[in-house]
């Protein structure tokens with residue numbers, strides 16, 4: 001082990017910078033699959049378990065990046081990315097490839113790609129769509145964006161982490177889709193939790209409510225298939241109100257907001273949804289179906 005720790009010889013296949021819960025899971029997945037691995041973390045002790053399993057510990061970021069053709073960066077955000085990598089000399093970086101997997105915004109991702117370009121560094125941006133415990137499973141999706149040739153070159157390595165999907169050349173795409181999908185996740189979670197609170201206001205347990213909501217309502221009324229069926233209409237901007245209009249839905253949202261107040265549970269979420277439907281109606285969409293909210297969401301709001 002001591003030999004491995006002391007000899008950074010430039011021949012490991014992959015380096016991981018950042019050993020928080022996610023970086024550690026990425027590094028462990030490479031070790032599980034038998035890849036030669038170099039690791040670096042600001043707090044060195046977090047590498048101990050990986051080093052005990054055969055990873056090489058780099059003492060500096062420059063040493064870590066120089067150790068492998070490709071470095072996976074998994075720090076908490078783009079500010080940390082720059083704090084860690086800006087000071088590294090051009091000599092250590094040139095000709096290497098960075099795959100940056102922290103979350104952030106598309107503008108931050110594009111700025112990081114331009115930063116890398118200016119230093120002769122290959123760059124892919126990415127987003128991990130699963131928690132650390134699922135990293136390394138073939139069905140776990142990781143999104144990437146950047147040049148196709150860089151993705152293709154390192155896909156055999158990236159593929160060890162899960163199902164790698166290149167979205168396109170714009171480096172901002174992976175974090176954009178990450179925020180879109182997480183936004184959907186939080187909206188769904190909040191919808192479920194608010195509904196459970198409403199049911200709980202009449203002493204129904206969350207367990208009993210989950211049975212009703214997830215055993216019947218979601219599968220029948222709001223299944224993935226029913227949403228997928230509507231997607232082509234979103235692309236066409238077609239929202240026929242034959243089976244229900246925005247005005248009818250506003251009525252339902254009004255009742256959810258008022259019931260929340262009556263029952264003494266939080267009412268801001270339904271109030272916001274009501275306000276958004278009112279805005280759609282003010283834009284002349286009262287006779288269209290609820291999916292016309294898509295047109296509201298496509299425009300800037302506060």
Ligand SMILES: NC(=O)c1ccc[n+]([C@@H]2O[C@H](COP(=O)([O-])OP(=O)(O)OC[C@H]3O[C@@H](n4cnc5c(N)ncnc54)[C@H](OP(=O)(O)O)[C@@H]3O)[C@@H](O)[C@H]2O)c1
Pocket residue numbers: 017018019020021022023024041042043046074075076077080083084101102103104128129130131132
């Ligand atoms: N955990 C998840 O479930 C999950 C899922 C999907 C995506 N992600 C994304 O993966 C990224 C990493 O997440 P994480 O869960 O591993 O934990 P995290 O708390 O977001 O990141 C921790 C890592 O960032 C390092 N770091 C922070 N500021 C630094 C600085 N100024 N200089 C040097 N290093 C710095 C930490 O070093 P120290 O150890 O020295 O503090 C540690 O290695 C995040 O962008 C997160 O959004 C996480």
